[in-house]
Amino acid sequence: MEHTFIMVKPDGVQRGLVGEIISRFEKKGFYLKGMKLMKVDRKFAEKHYADLSAKPFFKSLVEYIISGPVVAMIWAGKNVVTTGRKIIGATNPSESAPGTIRGDFAVEVGRNVIHGSDSVENAKKEIALWFPDGAVN
Numbered sequence: 001m002e003h004t005f006i007m008v009k010p011d012g013v014q015r016g017l018v019g020e021i022i023s024r025f026e027k028k029g030f031y032l033k034g035m036k037l038m039k040v041d042r043k044f045a046e047k048h049y050a051d052l053s054a055k056p057f058f059k060s061l062v063e064y065i066i067s068g069p070v071v072a073m074i075w076a077g078k079n080v081v082t083t084g085r086k087i088i089g090a091t092n093p094s095e096s097a098p099g100t101i102r103g104d105f106a107v108e109v110g111r112n113v114i115h116g117s118d119s120v121e122n123a124k125k126e127i128a129l130w131f132p133d134g135a136v137n
């Protein structure tokens with residue numbers, strides 16, 4: 001079965017959105033296969049977002065991710081990578097449709113509550129980085 005990596009970012013944890021986010025993925029029909037609360041360091045955050053290292057917002061993105069604990073999760077199910085991104089909504093909350101997580105709970109692109117892998121290949125890489133012991137099952 002397909003797997004994806006989902007992370008509730010520090011603002012989502014601080015605002016008490018973890019339960020709501022888990023609930024949306026559960027109600028859709030996906031399966032939770034791994035979950036942990038973590039506070040990551042700069043080096044780890046830079047590795048997670050390595051593909052964006054040339055972007056002008058890279059430094060502030062890393063500061064954001066290391067600013068507090070995050071909830072790292074593995075979710076499984078049919079087309080979970082693409083469907084998970086749909087549940088999350090567009091990167092910039094100004095463009096995220098109502099009914100999506102970012103559309104319902106965020107206004108700033110730099111504080112957009114949640115991360116989701118953008119491809120099956122990147123999901124594998126991110127799961128290996130965040131869950132070196134793999135998923136449950």
Ligand code: ATP
Nearest residue numbers: 052057061090091109110111112114115116117118
């Ligand atoms: P994520 O990878 O976190 O799921 P995404 O795939 O929708 O988000 P990316 O292009 O991978 O979008 O950007 C990663 C993160 O960097 C975004 O979620 C956002 O927090 C931040 N970001 C993206 N674009 C900008 C921008 N123009 N200004 C500030 N922050 C940005």
Ligand code: MG
Nearest residue numbers: 115116117118
């Ligand atoms: Mg991304």
